[in-house]
Amino acid sequence: MFTRADLHKALGIVYSAMPSTPQYAWPLLAEETQCECWVKHENHTPIGAFKVRGGLVHMRLRKERGETNGVITATRGNHGQSIPFAARREGIPATVVVPKGNSTEKNAAMRALGCTLIEAGEDFDEAREIAMRIAGEKDLDMVASFHPELVVGVATYAHELFTTAGDLDAVYVPIGLGSGICGVISMRDLLGLKTKVIGVVAERANAYRLSYDAKRAVPTNSALSFADGMAVRVPHPDAVAMINRGAERIVEVGEDEIADAPTPCASSTAPLTMSPKVRVLPLSLRW
Numbered sequence: 113m114f115t116r117a118d119l120h121k122a123l124g125i126v127y128s129a130m131p132s133t134p135q136y137a138w139p140l141l142a143e144e145t146q147c148e149c150w151v152k153h154e155n156h157t158p159i160g161a162f163k164v165r166g167g168l169v170h171m172r173l174r175k176e177r178g179e180t181n182g183v184i185t186a187t188r189g190n191h192g193q194s195i196p197f198a199a200r201r202e203g204i205p206a207t208v209v210v211p212k213g214n215s216t217e218k219n220a221a222m223r224a225l226g227c228t229l230i231e232a233g234e235d236f237d238e239a240r241e242i243a244m245r246i247a248g249e250k251d252l253d254m255v256a257s258f259h260p261e262l263v264v265g266v267a268t269y270a271h272e273l274f275t276t277a278g279d280l281d282a283v284y285v286p287i288g289l290g291s292g293i294c295g296v297i298s299m300r301d302l303l304g305l306k307t308k309v310i311g312v313v314a315e316r317a318n319a320y321r322l323s324y325d326a327k328r329a330v331p332t333n334s335a336l337s338f339a340d341g342m343a344v345r346v347p348h349p350d351a352v353a354m355i356n357r358g359a360e361r362i363v364e365v366g367e368d369e370i371a372d373a374p375t376p377c378a379s380s381t382a383p384l385t386m387s388p389k390v391r392v393l394p395l396s397l398r399w
Contacts, residue, residue: 113298113354114264119271122169122264129168129201130158132272150277154269159193159221161341162269166291167194168201169265170255175202184209184247185255186233186240188288188340189218195255196227207252209243211235215340235335237346257289258348267295274303282308282360287320288342290351297358308360314339314370321362323352338367 114122133156141149154162174180182205185195192208199206207228210219214231223229230246233239240257247254256262274280283300285293293311300307313321317335329352335345355362 113260113294114267114302116302118264119267119299119302122165123268123271125169125172126165126265126268129198130164133157133269135273135277137277147281150273150280152269152273159190159197159225161190161193162266162292163190163194163262164197165194165268166259166262166265167191167198170259170261171195171198171202171204173261174253175204179253180204182207182250182252183255184243184250184252185257186210186236186243187222187257188236188343189215189222190341191257192218192222192227193225196222196225200226207243207246207250209233209239209246211239236344237335256348258291258294258351262291263295263298265295266291267299270296270299271303274299274305274307279305280307282310284310284312284363286312286339286342287344287355287362289344289348290320290355293359294351294354297354301358309358311355311359311362313362313364314342315364315366317343317345318364319345319347320352320355321364323347324356324359324362327356328352337370339370 133153135150135152137148137150141151157164180203183195183199184207185192186209188210192210196206196208206226207230208222209230209232211233212231219229232242244254246252283296285296287293293309297309300309311320311324314337317337317339319330319332319335322330322332329347329349331347332345335343337343
């Protein structure tokens, strides 16, 4: 999906706004998983999520192309913080559409970044359809949650992980719309590594597991998951194609497992969740 030149440019853009984030091998997770277990701490970015990397790259490239008339996007929160954070740096107005009943904390965080926030639709996919309609009505550029420039941006965290943690056997990556796992797959392939990439979905938002099994994009009727950042019911065909080519498998995790997952160390205050199967932030294993 991108070249080494694309990656080097993305790294420069990202590091102009933030430092690299740490990755640690946590002893308690090693006990739980019975293998060396690394956690990539993307909660240490300016918005507390890896998505900011993609927003920084996409907004900078938009400005370089002269596309500065204003953008609109749809989100449950992290992508919706990424775009206004990056758009404000480039002087581009941003509007974000979130579904009704969205997290009040995430909504407040997005407003604090200077965007116009609109609450509409029953879930992410309805909010996305509304955002596309508003884009046409107000002459705004629609920023999808999956785009090649977003992927190369978020792939910078995979570059940091692979170049720091060494020869990893497996990396588990949660799937929302797919930019994170596609960034990891692309970076693994670019670096010529043999690391297995395993996608993780919530049982009530399992469109990408169904799509992996069917070898085509398979939407679902609902995505009412506790893990709201993964609550997508209409998978992106390009993401499905890349995941189906490059992922080892997709695992599905129960809602109770997600809610009850322990943290990686007893004294940690980082917002990490973990079970023997899965974690919310990228988890890397060596056995």
